[in-house]
Amino acid sequence: MEGLAAYTRKxxxxxxxxxxxxxxxxxxxxxxxxxxxxxxxIRPILxxxxxxxxxxxxxxxxxxxISIELxxxxxxxxDDIMDAAPLRRNQETxxxxxxxxxxxxxxxxxxxxxxxxxGKIDPAHLPEAFALFNKTAIEVCEGQQMDMDFEIAExxxxxxYIEMIRLKTSVLLGCALEIGAIVAEASKKDREALYNFGQHxxxxxxxxxxxxxxxxxxxxxxKQVGGDVIANKKTLLYLTxxxxxTLEQKEQLRQLENEQDLTLxxxxxxxxFDQIGTKQICQERMSHHFDQAIHFLQLIDVSDSSKEPLQDxxxxxxxxxQ
Amino acid sequence: MEGLAAYTRKxxxxxxxxxxxxxxxxxxxxxxxxxxxxxxxIRPILxxxxxxxxxxxxxxxxxxxISIELxxxxxxxxDDIMDAAPLRRNQETxxxxxxxxxxxxxxxxxxxxxxxxxGKIDPAHLPEAFALFNKTAIEVCEGQQMDMDFEIAExxxxxxYIEMIRLKTSVLLGCALEIGAIVAEASKKDREALYNFGQHxxxxxxxxxxxxxxxxxxxxxxKQVGGDVIANKKTLLYLTxxxxxTLEQKEQLRQLENEQDLTLxxxxxxxxFDQIGTKQICQERMSHHFDQAIHFLQLIDVSDSSKEPLQDxxxxxxxxxQ
Numbered sequence: 001m002e003g004l005a006a007y008t009r010k011x012x013x014x015x016x017x018x019x020x021x022x023x024x025x026x027x028x029x030x031x032x033x034x035x036x037x038x039x040x041x042i043r044p045i046l047x048x049x050x051x052x053x054x055x056x057x058x059x060x061x062x063x064x065x066i067s068i069e070l071x072x073x074x075x076x077x078x079d080d081i082m083d084a085a086p087l088r089r090n091q092e093t094x095x096x097x098x099x100x101x102x103x104x105x106x107x108x109x110x111x112x113x114x115x116x117x118x119g120k121i122d123p124a125h126l127p128e129a130f131a132l133f134n135k136t137a138i139e140v141c142e143g144q145q146m147d148m149d150f151e152i153a154e155x156x157x158x159x160x161y162i163e164m165i166r167l168k169t170s171v172l173l174g175c176a177l178e179i180g181a182i183v184a185e186a187s188k189k190d191r192e193a194l195y196n197f198g199q200h201x202x203x204x205x206x207x208x209x210x211x212x213x214x215x216x217x218x219x220x221x222x223k224q225v226g227g228d229v230i231a232n233k234k235t236l237l238y239l240t241x242x243x244x245x246t247l248e249q250k251e252q253l254r255q256l257e258n259e260q261d262l263t264l265x266x267x268x269x270x271x272x273f274d275q276i277g278t279k280q281i282c283q284e285r286m287s288h289h290f291d292q293a294i295h296f297l298q299l300i301d302v303s304d305s306s307k308e309p310l311q312d313x314x315x316x317x318x319x320x321x322q
Numbered sequence: 323m324e325g326l327a328a329y330t331r332k333x334x335x336x337x338x339x340x341x342x343x344x345x346x347x348x349x350x351x352x353x354x355x356x357x358x359x360x361x362x363x364i365r366p367i368l369x370x371x372x373x374x375x376x377x378x379x380x381x382x383x384x385x386x387x388i389s390i391e392l393x394x395x396x397x398x399x400x401d402d403i404m405d406a407a408p409l410r411r412n413q414e415t416x417x418x419x420x421x422x423x424x425x426x427x428x429x430x431x432x433x434x435x436x437x438x439x440x441g442k443i444d445p446a447h448l449p450e451a452f453a454l455f456n457k458t459a460i461e462v463c464e465g466q467q468m469d470m471d472f473e474i475a476e477x478x479x480x481x482x483y484i485e486m487i488r489l490k491t492s493v494l495l496g497c498a499l500e501i502g503a504i505v506a507e508a509s510k511k512d513r514e515a516l517y518n519f520g521q522h523x524x525x526x527x528x529x530x531x532x533x534x535x536x537x538x539x540x541x542x543x544x545k546q547v548g549g550d551v552i553a554n555k556k557t558l559l560y561l562t563x564x565x566x567x568t569l570e571q572k573e574q575l576r577q578l579e580n581e582q583d584l585t586l587x588x589x590x591x592x593x594x595f596d597q598i599g600t601k602q603i604c605q606e607r608m609s610h611h612f613d614q615a616i617h618f619l620q621l622i623d624v625s626d627s628s629k630e631p632l633q634d635x636x637x638x639x640x641x642x643x644q
Contacts (some may be wrong), residue, residue, distance in 0.1 A: 027467040078430060082423040101404040101470060104426055108400060109463040111433060116456045119449070126452065127445045134438045141431040145349040148423060 003309060004316065007048055007058075011041040014066045018113065030094045030106040031113075034073060037091045042317070043176040044069040049309050050180020050194060053302060061183040064129065067117035068176045070110055071133075075140055077107040082148065111137075121183065129182050136175035143168025150234050158239050162203065170202025193299040200293035201314050207286040208318060210235040214270055215279060226266030232257050236285070241278040249276060290318060325631060326638065329370055329380075333363040336388045340435065352416045352428040353435075356395060359413040364639070365498045366391040371631050372502020372516060375624060383505040386451065389439035390498045392432055393455075397462055399429040404470065433459075443505065451504050458497035465490025472556050480561050484525065492524025515621040522615035523636050529608040530640060532557040536592055537601060548588030554579050558607070563600040571598060612640060 015035045020028040044065035051061035058065075079085075080093040081103050087093060095103035121129050146164040150156045174195035181191045212221065213228040214237060228235045238253075245253060252272055259265035273279060293314060297307055337357045342350040366387035373383035380387075401407075402415040403425050409415060417425035443451050468486040472478045496517035503513045534543065535550040536559060550557045560575075567575060574594055581587035595601060615636060619629055 021464075024464055024467040024471055026471060027464060078426055081426060100422070102467075104400055104403060105463055105467055105470075108430075108433070109460055111430070112456055112459045112463065115437065115452070116460070119452050119456060123449045126448055127441070130437070130441050130448070130452070134434055134441060137434045138431055138438070141427055141434065142343075142346055142349060145346040145424075145427055148427075149346055149348060 004045065004313065007045045008041050010048075010058075010062075011044045011065065011069060012036075014044075014062060015069060018066065018070070018117075020113075026098070026102055027106055027109060030077075030098050030102055031110055033097070034077060034088075034094055034106075035070075038089050039069075039073075041069060042313075043072050043172060045313070046173060046176040046198060047180040049313065050177035051184045052180070053194070053300070053306055053310065054181055054184035054186040054190070055302075055306075056180075056184030061180045063117045063120035064179045064183060065176075067114045067133075068172070068179065070114035070117060071137065072172065074107050074110040074114060075144070077103055077110065079144060081107075082144070118179075125182050125185075129179050132175055132178060132182070136171050139167045139171045140169075143171075153234075156234050156239060158236070158243060161234070161236060161239055165206040166199065166203055169206050170199045173202040173205075174198035187301070190300050190302075193296045197293045197296040197300075197310070200289045200296065201317065204286045204289035204293065205317055207236055207282055207289065208320070210237050211279060211282055211286070212320075213237075214266070214273070226262075226269070229266050229269045230262050236282050237273060237278050240281050240285075241273050241276050244276050244278070244281065245272075286318075290314070326367065326635065329367045330363050332370075332380075332384075333366045333387065333391060334358075336366075336384060337391065340388065340392070340439075342435075348420070348424055349428055349431060352399075352420055352424055353432055355419070356399060356410075356416055356428075357392075360411050361391075361395075363391060364635075365394050365494060367635070368495060368498040368520060369502040371635065372499035373506045374502070375516070375622070375628055375632060376503055376506035376508040376512070377624075377628075378502075378506030383502045385439045385442035386501045386505060387498075389436045389455075390494070390501065392436035392439060393459065394494065396429050396432040396436060397466070399425055399432065401466060403429075404466070440501075447504050447507075451501050454497055454500060454504070458493050461489045461493045462491075465493075475556075478556050478561060480558070480565060483556070483558060483561055487528040488521065488525055491528050492521045495524040495527075496520035509623070512622045512624070515618045519615045519618040519622075519632070522611045522618065523639065526608045526611035526615065527639055529558055529604055529611065530642075532559050533601060533604050533608070534642075535559075536588070536595070548584075548591070551588050551591045552584050558604050559595060559600050562603050562607075563595050563598050566598050566600070566603065567594075608640075612636070 018031075018035065020031055022028065047061050047065035047068050048058040052058050076088060077094050080088055081095045081100055085093050086096050093103075094106060098106075115133075118129060118133055119126065143164055143166070146160070147168055150161070150164065175198075177198040178191050178195040181194050186194070210228070213235065214226055216225055218225045224230075228237075241253060242250065249272060253269075256265055256269050256272070259268065294311070297310060297314075300307065340353075340357065342353055344350065369383050369387035369390050370380040374380050398410060399416050402410055403417045403422055407415050408418050415425070416428060420428075437455075440451060440455055441448065465486055465488070468482070469490055472483070472486065497520075499520040500513050500517040503516050508516070532550070535557065536548055538547055540547045546552075550560075563575060564572065571594060575591075578587055578591050578594070581590070616633070619632060619636075622629065
């Protein structure tokens, strides 16, 4: 997608231009740092494409696109504390480079900054955009809590898992798109379809993330293949395997959780998943959500050619190998 | 103030009625707990009085009053993590009763809930209320960061200290009042005066807090008298003493910081402060801000009788001994 790079540069420039005061620098230095360590910037691009879909200029939705990316980065800063993650995009996380207190407080101020950027919308559209943003932000927190709960839960169903990823990651894609559509004064019906498109793309994207963790090409994958297996994470692969496994295979899965040789652990788990047919079942589930997304995109009452950028972006996201 | 208790009950009822989902309960139980452990509820009452001052019904500003109190409680939950505080209002803090991760995330969701309540305003007033809320929320975070910075700073001036308390606590009182005035469609000029009234009352209140820490009646004071002295906190008393002290007194102050006998430490520090005249200087500074507050209240273009509840509340706040 040649157009994507131009949008990414636009967003990067916008993030660099966010007006943080110099003082107190312990509050704002972490934000200046974190917002410039990169990222795919998919969410703000969705806001721009959401506006463009309904013939609004992307510039009109630009502050709202930045708002969505600031919100996303707020969640990353706080999630990194909760996950005790040392690195993000191969750079030190805020709570490691500074400390937990600073990561909490600079995350807080970033969330408020996200609201401030959102507020640059035409006042006539503020109530709708604000309500959608609030609802989404709450859902993202609920998704993060569910994710933490699942770490210690005995049983997690596949439906619960899909609901967790819907809240934690997918609703924000729907919201990003719909806020672009609100700026462009799209109809309620079109906005809903666009939101659903984003939500299903988000779920498909997250399922692919789970699959790639174990099945990515190690030469292209940015991180260790099998990281989720090593961490005994309850991913869709794992939950699917557990659901379809025979009693004997379940026992093998349980034993592998305590395997100390990590290379062997990843290798054996992959073999067991292959026997069970896990990858294929997950790919079918991913395709289902991708198809649903395309279905909702088709419902939108604009020309097919207007939909091409979103169609292209979806396909680009689904073809990634990292 | 007989009217105050009725308002407090109204706010308590409103906080109990905030609609938190049951699930995920690890996210919402801490909020149900924290919002019902009490508090003076001064800030939301200011919002109600701000509306009433301009002849609006207090009910009209009720969701916004709740919004202000939710915001305040969000800051308390996160500040308690940063201060490693075990107790709040003699009850366990959220990060102690649950854990840090849950305190971070439930604080986050509470901030978003505060925005959601704010959003129940008449859409015509949303842009102004939203902008004021965002500006204030950012300032409160900046004040908290300055407070943390001062703990390790070598030199803190009295002006810096006053600016810190202005941001950390006073702007929220101004904001609480002005949001009530926005709901009541007060003029820009009256709103500004009311905001300034609140800000100066806030500074006076905070100075009194510093004075009470060392000079309160131990039988009436809710916590240990001299807690700030024991913790070597750079309060206004301390900074004022340091500014006015002779070289010899400065040396004595420095030595007292390392005094292990805590009763003696508090006693000797009080004696030294008394020699320097610290309490009186701080009281004069407090009176200056109280007078400023009253000056701004007088500027507001409504009848004197309409101002009585705010005048009474200010005097009530200044007469407290706990």
